[in-house]
Amino acid sequence: MAIQGTWGIVGGGMLGMTLALRLAQRGEKVTIFESADKAGGLTSSWSMNGVIWDKYYHVILMSDLNTRKILKEIGLENDLNWVETKTGFYSDGKLYSMSNLVEFFKFPPINLVDKFRLGLTIFAASKIRNWENLEKIPVEKWLKKWSGKRVFEKIWLPLLKAKLGENYKKTSAAFIWSTIQRMYAARKSGLKKEMFGYVTGGYEKINKKFAEHLQQIGVEFKYQTKVVTVKKEISGNLILETDDQSTYTFDHVISTLSSKESVKIATQLSAAERQQHNDIKYLGVICPSVLLSKSISPYYVTNITDSWPPFTGIIEMTALIDKKETKGNHLVYLPKYVNPDDELFDKSEEELKKLFLDSLFKMYPKLSLSDLNFWGTSKSRIVFALPTINYSKKVPKVTTSLGNYYIINSAQIINGTLNVNETIQVAETKLQ
Ligand SMILES: Cc1cc2nc3c(=O)[nH]c(=O)nc-3n(C[C@H](O)[C@H](O)[C@H](O)COP(=O)(O)OP(=O)(O)OC[C@H]3O[C@@H](n4cnc5c(N)ncnc54)[C@H](O)[C@@H]3O)c2cc1C
Structure with a gap:
């Protein structure tokens, strides 16, 4: 297929990578700009004292057909594991199983x-x-x-x-x-029965394989490169400027960033369309990960109906994944969903550690600091767009007044929760 145009994609998360895949398959020349040193965004992994796993907890459902299609295309379909999991409820100071x-x-x-x-x-x-x-x-x-x-x-x-x-x-x-x-x-x-899936090696493996696959079909990655502006020239081309003062010219640019960030980098957009994007309300997340020498419960998710714990729920990842993945440790996430300006973002690691662990130890008295092998917090102020009343009517269009600058992001999920499957669905449908 002939090269039809040059495309810059801002953001190398699952959305940016899926867009790049489909464009490259059509014969387009694609460059992904990613401010981090690797692809993956919210699905990225980190090292917890040598244990490499996702910064935020992720599961794949059997019904996640878009995700499974991508896994197949990048050669990871056979690395999917399906596990029967259980759900717990913590209510009135007691833990209950709610699995059937x-x-x-x-x-x-x-x-x-x-x-x-x-x-x-x-x-x-x-x-x-x-x-x-x-x-x-x-x-x-x-x-x-x-x-x-x-x-x-x-x-x-x-x-x-x-x-x-x-x-x-x-x-x-x-x-x-x-x-x-x-x-x-x-x-x-x-x-x-509740069945959840994960890929051996986690999203670290998925993201690496996805990026490698894209490179093999000609997609270029610019890592540690933050896009600061996208401007339209008289010629009609778009000039993308990055934080190292480099400039790149493209026929088309797609931003996969949050609505606010997408209009911030494109200053030539009209006041009305900027307003429409800025009106989208996002929630953020504070998500401590802990490695423990003991399991705390048999549940993948423990929902909490008591109001005192500072976390939203408890996710015991190793109730799903093999403990070989975590070098024998029990991996537990303690997420808390918050407004982007929540005071929790200003707290130090030590303050968060005390606040969250004191509550965890109160809920599970058999646990103590001597069981803790790792503590670390992942935070993001902008994670998901709040589905407010009549949300689908408020979601801005993908096209903008610049013509060849497009905003395709997870705020365009209008009838689903934020997850990779829905995110890929946005990429698959909005490009057409
Ligand atoms: C706590 C939590 C739990 C989750 N659990 C699940 C789950 O169980 N199952 C599931 O399927 N999904 C889950 N998700 C959702 C999933 O992570 C997201 O749907 C998906 O990762 C969104 O991808 P994205 O590409 O839209 O955004 P992002 O991953 O945010 O990608 C945006 C990218 O843009 C980059 N960037 C930002 N600014 C710039 C700039 N100026 N220039 C260049 N690059 C920039 C960022 O570094 C990032 O890599 C969870 C998410 C969270 C936070």
Whole structure:
């Protein structure tokens, strides 16, 4: 295929790499600009005292067909492992298993009628196909209608607050719908067994293989190169300037950065389109990782309905992945979803360590500092766009007034939760 044009892609996360793959396959000449020293973005890995694993926890679902297609294309399909996992609930100071229907009916914090209403809510959400209607309704109103006030306050509100903080008040019912849809998809049949997947070697391996594959088909990577501006010349070409004062000329540029960053680098955009992008509200995450010499529970996810722990939930990664991956350690994430200006971002590592570990040790008294082999925090102020009321109507178009500058980012996920599968879906559909 003839070379049709030159394309600059800003951001070498899963979205940027998928766009590059499809463009290069069409015969386009593509360069990816990535401010970090390797590809992967939010899926990147780091070294925890020599244990290399994702900075943020990641699982793959059987229903993640876009992700699985990419894995197949880059030759990693056979490295996928599927594991049956369990879910726990920490409620009123006690830990409960909530991994099947029997356990659901034994769950003490709510009575039988409430359990029926909770089950009905989940079932109803799993059957709804027309998410557009849910987008018009505040999540609180919808959940109270289906589950009742008691279940809302006892179960849903703590879970919503954990994931969204006070922002739950601005969030539409499409959020809970997409969360339940994904939860259902993780289970083989109805509410029975939960199966999650991971690739041996984690996203470290996926990102390396993906980048290598792209290089083999002609995509160029510029690592440790931050894009600072994208400007249109009289000729119609776009000039991309990087933080080392280099300039590059392209026929087309795609930004995969957050909406705010995408308009910040393109100062020639109109005030109206800048406003539309800046109006998108994002949430960030503070995500400590700990390596422990002991397991804390059999659950991959422990949801927390008590309000005192500083973390949103507990993810015990080694309930899913083989402990060979973590040199025999138990890897646990303690995520907390927060507003981009949350004061937690200003706390030192020592302050965060004390705050988070004190609570973890209070929840699991058999644990102490002597079990800790690593502590480290990954933070990101801009992670996912909040699905506010009528979100799909507010999402800006991919095209901009510059004509050949496009913004394709995860804010364009309109009826799903933030995950790699949805992110790839955005890349696959918005390029057409
Ligand atoms: C805590 C957490 C848990 C998650 N769990 C799961 C899960 O279980 N399963 C799942 O499928 N997904 C999960 N995800 C979601 C998944 O990580 C994202 O969907 C995906 O990584 C988003 O990719 P992206 O390319 O859109 O963005 P990013 O990964 O953010 O990529 C953007 C890239 O742009 C680079 N960049 C930024 N500014 C510039 C600049 N000016 N110039 C050049 N480069 C720049 C960044 O370094 C980054 O590499 C999770 C995410 C988080 C945070």
